[in-house]
Amino acid sequence: MKVNVYWMILRTRFRASYRIGGYGWKHRNMSMKQAPSNSPSGTTTTSAWDLSPAEFDFRSDTLTTPTRSMLAALESINLGDEVYSECTTTQSLESRIASLLGKSSALFVLSGTMGNQLALRSLLVQPPHSILLDSRSHVQLYEAGGIASLSQAVTVPVVPSNGKYLQLEDVQKHAILGSDIHFAPTRVVSLENTIGGVIMPVEEVRRIGEWARGEGIKVHLDGARLWNACSVPEPSAELLGEYSKHVDSVSVCFSKSLGAPVGSCIAGDERMIANARRMRKAVGGGIRQAGVLTAMARVAVEEVFFGGKLSQANAFAKILAEKWAALGGGFTLPVDTNMLLLDLEGRGIDDEIWKGAIEEGGVIIWGDRIVCHYQNSPSAVERAKKVMEIACKAADERRRAGGPKKECGRREKKAGERTYGQSN
Numbered sequence: 001m002k003v004n005v006y007w008m009i010l011r012t013r014f015r016a017s018y019r020i021g022g023y024g025w026k027h028r029n030m031s032m033k034q035a036p037s038n039s040p041s042g043t044t045t046t047s048a049w050d051l052s053p054a055e056f057d058f059r060s061d062t063l064t065t066p067t068r069s070m071l072a073a074l075e076s077i078n079l080g081d082e083v084y085s086e087c088t089t090t091q092s093l094e095s096r097i098a099s100l101l102g103k104s105s106a107l108f109v110l111s112g113t114m115g116n117q118l119a120l121r122s123l124l125v126q127p128p129h130s131i132l133l134d135s136r137s138h139v140q141l142y143e144a145g146g147i148a149s150l151s152q153a154v155t156v157p158v159v160p161s162n163g164k165y166l167q168l169e170d171v172q173k174h175a176i177l178g179s180d181i182h183f184a185p186t187r188v189v190s191l192e193n194t195i196g197g198v199i200m201p202v203e204e205v206r207r208i209g210e211w212a213r214g215e216g217i218k219v220h221l222d223g224a225r226l227w228n229a230c231s232v233p234e235p236s237a238e239l240l241g242e243y244s245k246h247v248d249s250v251s252v253c254f255s256k257s258l259g260a261p262v263g264s265c266i267a268g269d270e271r272m273i274a275n276a277r278r279m280r281k282a283v284g285g286g287i288r289q290a291g292v293l294t295a296m297a298r299v300a301v302e303e304v305f306f307g308g309k310l311s312q313a314n315a316f317a318k319i320l321a322e323k324w325a326a327l328g329g330g331f332t333l334p335v336d337t338n339m340l341l342l343d344l345e346g347r348g349i350d351d352e353i354w355k356g357a358i359e360e361g362g363v364i365i366w367g368d369r370i371v372c373h374y375q376n377s378p379s380a381v382e383r384a385k386k387v388m389e390i391a392c393k394a395a396d397e398r399r400r401a402g403g404p405k406k407e408c409g410r411r412e413k414k415a416g417e418r419t420y421g422q423s424n
């Protein structure tokens with residue numbers, strides 16, 4: 001039921017998107033209709049397995065969908081009970097991830113949020129304690145306050161001084177060390193890579209990791225998009241290992257960008273992962289025939305990451321970034337990977353102009369953020385370029401006419417609205 005309501009809403013959104021632009025509507029409508037699982041079986045028409053419903057969707061890379069080869073992988077899974085440690089399909093994925101990340105153990109979890117929260121909880125011992133993190137980080141803003149309820153920790157959110165990612169100097173300045181009983185000592189530093197699509201250099205992770213080790217502080221890396229950071233210009237297993245070498249725990253996501261329907265892994269030492277496994281059970285994350293999920297996740301890693309498809313997403317972002325720059329647009333963050341953060345305000349584009357352009361162009365974009373993924377198509381990229389052209393033209397016309405220059409969408413939006421579109 002829930003699924004059907006979701007599709008109804010999406011279909012309505014699509015209808016709105018295509019009302020003006022028109023072209024492509026029929027084609028999209030068809031694939032959207034066939035996406036739900038209750039579509040009549042036995043038909044040979046195109047289904048969502050062949051053509052991702054996310055083709056024209058630039059809201060997030062988490063919209064990537066499972067493929068036919070993931071479906072095919074289900075044929076040969078082991079149907080053992082994972083809670084009883086009898087699912088070899090899951091064990092095989094966990095050991096693959098552990099070895100890619102250079103850790104002794106890994107654990108499959110249901111979401112990136114579950115992975116981050118269990119990893120942080122497992123690195124900590126007992127309150128009072130605090131976690132130092134980037135003020136924009138997912139674990140701070142978008143995980144329903146899980147750190148407060150699950151870890152009973154205070155967070156120390158730090159604004160990176162370079163505006164892009166945390167550096168050792170930021171961490172040193174804000175870390176709570178020493179024995180003054182007024183404070184909750186820093187026990188974990190939580191990093192995120194990529195953050196806002198920006199790559200945190202290995203060297204910076206190394207500096208922070210080495211310093212933290214010297215202070216007895218653990219380091220977690222939220223690597224929901226670590227795959228993206230390690231796909232420039234080509235997928236690199238070596239780089240995955242380089243990043244994780246300097247931290248105590250890492251989370252990586254199979255659903256975001258890679259297209260698996262569900263799941264993340266966390267990796268760390270044996271003790272930490274054993275702890276997380278028990279905590280996972282406590283929050284209801286023990287999965288019985290987990291092979292159904294982990295077989296798909298395995299295909300996502302081998303075919304999408306190692307198949308070089310994230311580099312495709314980055315290439316789409318680069319095309320769009322060049323177009324935006326050619327139209328005189330600026331960025332609020334550098335475009336290192338698959339994500340663009342447009343300075344709409346700086347280009348004189350307000351919410352009304354931007355939303356109108358998006359509707360006319362026939363794509364889905366939330367706010368000032370454009371996220372490319374490998375299931376976008378060249379024609380989707382063309383439409384997104386068109387959105388930029390339409391918006392810039394409208395802004396220029398308004399400026400020439402001396403019309404009202406309203407505040408930009410970014411500022412007008414309610415915090416919650418921006419937050420959802422920007423973060424996931």
Ligand SMILES: *Cc1c(COP(=O)(O)O)cnc(C)c1O
Nearest residue numbers: 111112113114138222224423424
């Ligand atoms: C998406 C995301 C997560 C986790 O998302 P889930 O929806 O819980 O899987 C964690 N960290 C970052 C940086 C993310 O972008």
